[in-house]
Amino acid sequence: MFTGIIEAVGEIVSLERRSGDVRLQVRSAGMSWDDVALGDSIATNGVCLTAVALPGDGYVADVSLETLSLTCVGNWKPGTRVNLEKALMPQSRLGGHIVSGHVDGMGEVIAREADARSEHFVIRAPKELAKYIAHKGSITVDGTSLTVNRVNGCDFDLNIVPHSLQQTIIGDYQPGTKLNLEVDVIARYLERLLLGDKAAESGGKASMTESFLAENGYLK
Template sequence: MFTGLVQGVGRLAARDMRGGDARLRVDVGTLPFERVEPGESISVNGVCLTVVAFDAHAFEADASNETLALTTLGSLRPGALLNLERALRADERLGGHLVSGHVDGVGHVRRIVVDARAQRWTFAAPSPLLRYIAQKGSICVDGVSLTVNAVDAGGFDVALIPHTLAHTAFAGTGEGDGVNLEVDLVARYVERLLTTRDTA
């Protein structure tokens, strides 16, 4: 599990295609990387990946064909900025919201508008996900926990404060770019409980 609070910004160093899937090499950049272990989970732009090899400056992870097809990791070019977060420990503060690293869909940036010292970003979202997105609820965009300001028939708005803009890969994201979306786990479980109750 993750919190959606980005711990560092790295870069995609290489993507080695291997018969439909890929081995990714990620330069960890500013991510604290002490005591990493093989098999550890790291969120890469909101996608939970498993460390299979590492050195002091980078790690490697395998991305399945499904992961490449259903997230932005299949289209990112080497050098792209990446939001990175190591898995949550049981004794850490939950400052964002519970994030699984299982991407629900890919959206894209529709509009970026300056709003005082912040920026207001509007994202398009796949229509099946919109029922899980609520005003003042939480959503994870490229691994970043954000509060939804508004929702319409095509997507949602968030405000990015200066700290978020300075400490995430959003600095390398622009209008039209794709983003990984994970809706709030609580909304999914509530829907599942209601569906199960109605059919019991």
């Protein structure tokens, strides 16, 4: 588990294709690696990856086909900057929100403009994720815990303060930038609970729709 509070910015050193999946190496001089052991989890742009080697200034991880299909990892190349966070420890402060590191899908920056000393961004989420994004709710963007300021269909707004712009890769974002999105875990579990017995139906037929909510008394 993670908090969405970025510890350092690193960069991709190498990506090696191996029988369809990828082995990558990440380096960061801005983060201490003394307390990281083989098998530990590192959130890299919000993707939970397992350290399989520790060269001293970063880590090496294998990325599965499933992860490549759901995230922006396939777009990375040597020199790509990434947000890094080590896994949450019991004594750590939960400064952001509960983040699993399991990316739900990819979004895209639609607009960026200055807003006093902050920057205002409009992000477009995939249609299937829009229902989980709420006004003043939490969302993880490339591993960073952020507050949603406005929602309009599949688009949501973020206001990023100077500190976050400097300490993460968000300052690099421009219209067209692809990014990893993880919705609030509570929203995902709530949907599953509301489905009740229908959640056990096979074939992917059970889903939270307006008609389902009306039929089960959640809407009037």
